[in-house]
Structure formats: C-alpha cells, structure tokens
Amino acid sequence: MSYDIRRRSLPLLPAAAAPHDTQRASADGQDAEDYATTEAMRVFLDSLPGGLGSGLFGVAVMGFILHRVGVREGLAGWVAIQAALLTLAAWPYLRYRAGGDAPENVRRWGRRFVWIAGVTALGWGAAGFRFLPGTPSAELITILGVSTIVIGSIGHMAGHLPVYFAFLIGAELPLAIALLRIGDDAHSAIAIGLGGLMIGLPAFALQANRSLRQSFLLAHRNRALAHALEQRSRDAEQANLAKSRFLAAASHDLRQPVHALGLLLDVLRGQELNPAQAATVEQLARSTAALDGLFDGLLDISRLDAGVVAVEWSAIPLAPLLASLVGELAPEARARELALRLRAQPLTVRSDALLLGRILRNLLANALRYTPRGGVLVACRRRGERVAVEIRDTGIGIAPSEQEAVFDEFYQCGNRERDRSLGLGLGLAIVRRLARLLDIPLELHSHPGRGTRFRLLLPEAAASAPVQAPRVDAPGGTQLAQRFVVVVDDDAMVRVATERLFAGWGCTTAGCGDLAGLQAASANWSRRPDLIVTDLRLPGDADGVAVIEWLREEFNAHVPALIMTGDVVVPAATAEDDRVVLHKPVTPDTLRSAVLGLLAASATERRPC
Numbered sequence: 001m002s003y004d005i006r007r008r009s010l011p012l013l014p015a016a017a018a019p020h021d022t023q024r025a026s027a028d029g030q031d032a033e034d035y036a037t038t039e040a041m042r043v044f045l046d047s048l049p050g051g052l053g054s055g056l057f058g059v060a061v062m063g064f065i066l067h068r069v070g071v072r073e074g075l076a077g078w079v080a081i082q083a084a085l086l087t088l089a090a091w092p093y094l095r096y097r098a099g100g101d102a103p104e105n106v107r108r109w110g111r112r113f114v115w116i117a118g119v120t121a122l123g124w125g126a127a128g129f130r131f132l133p134g135t136p137s138a139e140l141i142t143i144l145g146v147s148t149i150v151i152g153s154i155g156h157m158a159g160h161l162p163v164y165f166a167f168l169i170g171a172e173l174p175l176a177i178a179l180l181r182i183g184d185d186a187h188s189a190i191a192i193g194l195g196g197l198m199i200g201l202p203a204f205a206l207q208a209n210r211s212l213r214q215s216f217l218l219a220h221r222n223r224a225l226a227h228a229l230e231q232r233s234r235d236a237e238q239a240n241l242a243k244s245r246f247l248a249a250a251s252h253d254l255r256q257p258v259h260a261l262g263l264l265l266d267v268l269r270g271q272e273l274n275p276a277q278a279a280t281v282e283q284l285a286r287s288t289a290a291l292d293g294l295f296d297g298l299l300d301i302s303r304l305d306a307g308v309v310a311v312e313w314s315a316i317p318l319a320p321l322l323a324s325l326v327g328e329l330a331p332e333a334r335a336r337e338l339a340l341r342l343r344a345q346p347l348t349v350r351s352d353a354l355l356l357g358r359i360l361r362n363l364l365a366n367a368l369r370y371t372p373r374g375g376v377l378v379a380c381r382r383r384g385e386r387v388a389v390e391i392r393d394t395g396i397g398i399a400p401s402e403q404e405a406v407f408d409e410f411y412q413c414g415n416r417e418r419d420r421s422l423g424l425g426l427g428l429a430i431v432r433r434l435a436r437l438l439d440i441p442l443e444l445h446s447h448p449g450r451g452t453r454f455r456l457l458l459p460e461a462a463a464s465a466p467v468q469a470p471r472v473d474a475p476g477g478t479q480l481a482q483r484f485v486v487v488v489d490d491d492a493m494v495r496v497a498t499e500r501l502f503a504g505w506g507c508t509t510a511g512c513g514d515l516a517g518l519q520a521a522s523a524n525w526s527r528r529p530d531l532i533v534t535d536l537r538l539p540g541d542a543d544g545v546a547v548i549e550w551l552r553e554e555f556n557a558h559v560p561a562l563i564m565t566g567d568v569v570v571p572a573a574t575a576e577d578d579r580v581v582l583h584k585p586v587t588p589d590t591l592r593s594a595v596l597g598l599l600a601a602s603a604t605e606r607r608p609c
Helices: 019-046 047-066 073-090 090-100 103-131 136-152 163-183 185-269 275-306 318-336 353-369 429-439 491-503 513-525 544-555 589-602
Strands: 314-317 340-343 348-351 377-382 388-395 441-448 452-460 484-488 508-512 531-535 559-565 581-583
Touching: 019 047, 019 103, 019 185, 047 073, 047 090, 047 103, 047 136, 073 090, 073 103, 073 441, 090 103, 103 136, 103 163, 136 163, 136 185, 136 441, 163 185, 185 275, 185 491, 185 589, 275 429, 314 318, 314 353, 318 353, 318 377, 348 353, 348 452, 353 377, 353 388, 353 429, 353 452, 388 491, 429 441, 484 491, 484 513, 484 544, 491 531, 508 513, 513 544, 531 544, 531 589, 544 559, 559 589, 581 589
Parallel strands: 340 377, 484 508, 484 531, 531 559, 559 581
Antiparallel strands: 314 348, 377 388, 388 452, 441 452
C-alpha cells in the first residue's frame, strides 16, 4: 500500500444518522419544498414585464386583425379596456419589486397576482361575448387569439400554478359559454373543444412546474450539503483548537511539578546514597523520563498544530546526517540484538536539518521498537527529480486496515498493554505533521509479519546551494562554579528545585517570585548576576521578558538570560535579544548545556545596554 500523507483527511460526515438527524432531515425536506415553491413563484413574478408586454402586443395584433376583417362595433372599447387592465397590472409589479427579495414579500404578492390574473383573463374572455356571433373570420380570430394567449402563457405562469389556473379559467370559460349560447352544433362542438383544452393544458403546466421546482429542490439540497460540510469543517477545526487550548492550559500546570521533580532528582544523584536509595532514584528518573517524553511529544504536536514552527531551509548532505542518526541509535540496536545498516549515496537535499532529523529519528526509533528480530536498513538514492530516503525493517508489519490509523495520536499496533518500551504512540503523529510542514511526500508499504518500509521523497538541492555548516557546541571548558545565578519563578517548588540544582553545580543563587521581589532583593546583592533564569508567566503585569529587561538596565550589563516556560506557544519576540527559551520540563543536562552556551557566548562578547 502506498500512502501519501498529504492527501489524508478525516471523514466529515457520520456513518449513521441519529434520531435527531432524522427529524432535522424531515424539517429540511419541508424547508426545501417551501423554498422551491417560493423560488418558482419568484420566477413568475420576475417575468411579469415580459408577460404583460406580450399581452399588450397580443391585444394590439388581435384588435388590428379584427378591424381588418370588418369588426367595428365595440372593438375600440375592448382594446382600450384590455390594454388598461394589462397596464394597471404593472403597478402591483412595481410594488412587489419595491418590497425586496424576502420570501415573505414573494409569497404575499404571489397570492395577490392570482386575483390580478383572474381579472385580466376575464378581459380576454369578454371578447367572446363582444365579438360572437360574428362573421366566420371574426369568430376564428377571436377563438384563436384568446386560445393562443392562454397556451403561450404556460411558459410565463407555470412557476405559479394558481395564477395560471385562474388565467386559464377566466379566459377560456367565458369564451366557451359564449359559443354555447349561439346554440348550433358547430359552435357547441368548438365549445366542447375548448373544454378539452381547459382539461389538457393543466397537465402541461404541471409538468413545467414540476421541472422548475425540481431544479430549485436540487439547488437547495446542494446548498444545504455545502453548508453542512462547511459547518462540520468548522466544528472539526473548533474541536481541534479546543484540544490544542486544553493541552496548552493543562500542560502548563502539569509541567511545573514534573520540571521540579527532574531537577530535584539530579540533586539527589549528587548525594551519597546507599544502593537501595540509588536504585529508587534511578526508578524515579526513568518514570520522570517517560513523563518528559510524553510532554515533549504533546508540545511538538501542539506547536505544529498551532503553526508556530519556523522552517529554516538549507542544503543538507544526507550521508553525514544519516550516519549521525545511525550512530546515535546503534547502542539501542545492539541491545536488542538487531542489525542496523546504512547505505547512503553522497546526495544533498533541500530541507530543514533539525526538522528532517526529527522525522528520520522518529522513523528509525519506531522501526527498532517494532522489530523483534532481524534488522533495520537506512538507505538513500536518487529517484527521478527527488531523493528517496527509505527506512526498512523486518518487524511485525502493519495491517492495511491500520496503515492510516498509525499516524493518529497515541495509536500503536500490537501494544494493547501500552508497554512504554514501545513508545507512547506520538512519534508517527509528529512525523505526519512535520512531513506536511516540509512538503515531503511520505509513503508507507507494509505487510503483517513481513516488515515495514517508510519512504520520504525529498527535493534535491541545487549544486550551487550553500551547505549548512555543522553546529558548534559551547566550549566544554566553561565552568559554572562561583557563578551568581538569579532564579525568578512564582512556583516555589520549581524555584527551590532550580536553586538547589545550581547550588549543586557550585553556583551562588538568589530566588524570588516576581519583579517586585527581584527589585527588593537586588538591594542586598554585592555583585552583578552572571545569569538570570526566569519563568515567562509571572504574577502581575510584568512577565519574564520584563524581568530580564529590568535586571539588565539596573546593572547596565547584558546579563545572559534563560526563560523556562510551561506554555506550549510563546510569542516570537520572547526569544529575541539573545534570550534562550526552554519548554518545561527541562532535563538537567539540557539546562546545563543551555547555560554553558549562554555563558560562553557572553564571555566572547560584552555588550552594555
């Protein structure tokens, strides 16, 4: 199975309808019928100018022809009255237009035009009483003229059947009665024919009306489906945002004690412990490391979902990167008695070195965890215009039904017992998000019992692209002994743990809970701080950035600053001006490395504020 992660989407519609959905469907069906009726009525009303104009033209033509065949008596009066009726019908049409497009306005004027159509139809029907009996030519013109108007009005009035029925009966019935009044067989036969016409024409009108309404029903249903899809998309986005907000809020409060626990464990390791105590401390350390891994995974997912991860594009030599990762995980492979092999061609790709390394590390670690015997192969080669990086294992494999689910958070194949040694189920979820961020197609091929292959398709870097220089760590000779470190954190447990950790490294510390406490305590200091370590979120209006700025201004020196925060997302400006930001929980090793780097940079460059 080939699975392109960029095309994966979540289902937006439920598989089965709940009872309230059935009721809603019934209500929606009624709404659709009302909508179709109103819109068909609107078609009739909007076509009134053409219909009235056609009627006036018909009156003029019929009057002209009747005059040519010798009809004089009453002709001018009928033409004038019928033309006046049609002209006056334009006034309610203008009133309808002035009322706007609201459905209530359409339905109101639709009902009124039933009566207006009936009155104008009676004017057409009155021609039978006015010109019958008469000469054969006059009778033929009268019957054909009125019937032609009635038949031709189907296209104009079919959108509103009551109007058409009123017009049909008002025009044809008086004409049929006038023919029956003459009394001879010929005129009676014509009257019967007009009766058949009055019975047959409604069938055509009904068919035209049905077709028109069906088109509006389809349009309404399409709009309803589009609206439902849009609403469900918004609901899904809101649910995802709510989840991210919950993770951000909950993780901030949970990170504080976990962070303090990690620091205190390192302090305990520096004490003289008997074997039993040392074993207990190591067990606590492993549990804390598991919590750290969980928080790190949740932090990565939350930051990726929030869209705050910046991409630094560069040309990356693949062979050194892959060799570094293989070397990093080789001890784990040896411990599991697995073969870990690398086949790398000298290729250079364009990507973000840190994020690409995270993808490859997660995939490689995942392959090692789920391979009980055999080994893992890491390879890269040119494939068309891209470079393919493959990680193959001889592990348990993934069933086709699970090959999409493995990219969901906390989903694990073959780990119903939630064995922590097999990870937390966040690695591939992070891989999916990072691959999307870097626009890397990710393919998965796997069969149960026959292993798994992940393939990344990376763009090859241009030959002239600058290659990213390796990162230089802080000089190892920089020492922490005798350093004066200020710790600012409103959580007393975290503050005390941090002070104890720095004290164990040979530092002198001063701790306070906010800016006011810092300002009061600084009056008793006999020296300028060498480092300030602060939380970002503090009581009052002043945050960690404000604390750093005040301290630097107070001592007129660019004091190295490190911010440790439990917030998932922090403003980009927080990390400006040489401020280092670490997300809690921070391991002692990570904290020490960051501090050494800050002090080393400060030793090479002294800048007054």
